[in-house]
Amino acid sequence: MKVEQYSSRTLFDALGRIGGERPAERLEALREAVPGRIVFTTSFGLEDQALAHLIFKGRLDIEVVTLDTGRLFPSTYKLWADTEERYGVRIRSYHPDQAALATQIADAGINGFYHSKEARLGCCQVRKVEPLGHALKGASAWVTGLRADQSDQRGRVELAGWDEERGLIKVSPLFDWSREEVVRFTEAARVPVNPLHAQGFLSIGCEPCTRAVKPGEPERAGRWWWETDAARECGLHVAADGRLVRRKKAA
Numbered sequence: 121m122k123v124e125q126y127s128s129r130t131l132f133d134a135l136g137r138i139g140g141e142r143p144a145e146r147l148e149a150l151r152e153a154v155p156g157r158i159v160f161t162t163s164f165g166l167e168d169q170a171l172a173h174l175i176f177k178g179r180l181d182i183e184v185v186t187l188d189t190g191r192l193f194p195s196t197y198k199l200w201a202d203t204e205e206r207y208g209v210r211i212r213s214y215h216p217d218q219a220a221l222a223t224q225i226a227d228a229g230i231n232g233f234y235h236s237k238e239a240r241l242g243c244c245q246v247r248k249v250e251p252l253g254h255a256l257k258g259a260s261a262w263v264t265g266l267r268a269d270q271s272d273q274r275g276r277v278e279l280a281g282w283d284e285e286r287g288l289i290k291v292s293p294l295f296d297w298s299r300e301e302v303v304r305f306t307e308a309a310r311v312p313v314n315p316l317h318a319q320g321f322l323s324i325g326c327e328p329c330t331r332a333v334k335p336g337e338p339e340r341a342g343r344w345w346w347e348t349d350a351a352r353e354c355g356l357h358v359a360a361d362g363r364l365v366r367r368k369k370a371a
């Protein structure tokens with residue numbers, strides 16, 4: 121049976137019955153409802169650490185993988201190692217294609233992303249979007265740490281939807297949580313988190329493209345801060361023009 125045949129009704133019925141309940145139950149329901157490979161992509165941010173905790177503690181058959189762009193903060197690599205040690209696991213990493221990366225750097229420069237939006241999106245494409253495609257190859261479902269109140273662009277994030285382009289179910293178990301709820305959860309469960317969060321780095325991506333936010337700024341204001349348009353995303357979840365990409369509500 122194709123994933124799409126059962127994704128629409130069966131999955132949404134299963135998730136719908138526990139809608140509004142705990143993320144752990146949502147993950148368990150997802151695993152029960154959807155056969156095949158389920159992949160959770162973590163960037164070791166606050167939300168991702170909460171979900172990784174639930175998956176590892178619950179011993180759920182969900183692959184936890186990461187996209188190593190090669191430009192992450194040293195503290196992110198340390199958190200990666202700390203997380204593996206804490207839960208006794210290995211987190212598989214996906215990397216940019218070396219030839220494509222060499223071409224991109226030769227064309228745009230090692231820090232070319234500061235000079236044009238085109239170069240920035242080209243870098244994200246090689247370092248993030250293409251490795252994501254490899255990570256999700258053959259997967260039935262993709263689990264993400266998205267929350268609807270992270271930004272205006274993410275405001276329409278739902279618990280579950282169908283990713284048209286990738287041909288899989290996309291699930292965001294924390295879609296209706298606030299940042300404060302995630303903080304309370306990680307603190308109560310003693311989940312390891314990136315120390316940069318305490319220094320104002322509310323959303324953490326690649327080192328050269330992330331700065332701390334000032335009090336009162338939106339939590340994703342520190343990502344690609346030099347770009348002037350409001351829609352600043354890397355193309356994994358939201359298109360460069362701010363559209364939430366390739367999803368329709370499972371129904």
Ligand code: SF4
Nearest residue numbers: 233243244247326329
């Ligand atoms: Fe490149 Fe910056 Fe995108 Fe990372 S966030 S892939 S360094 S442009």
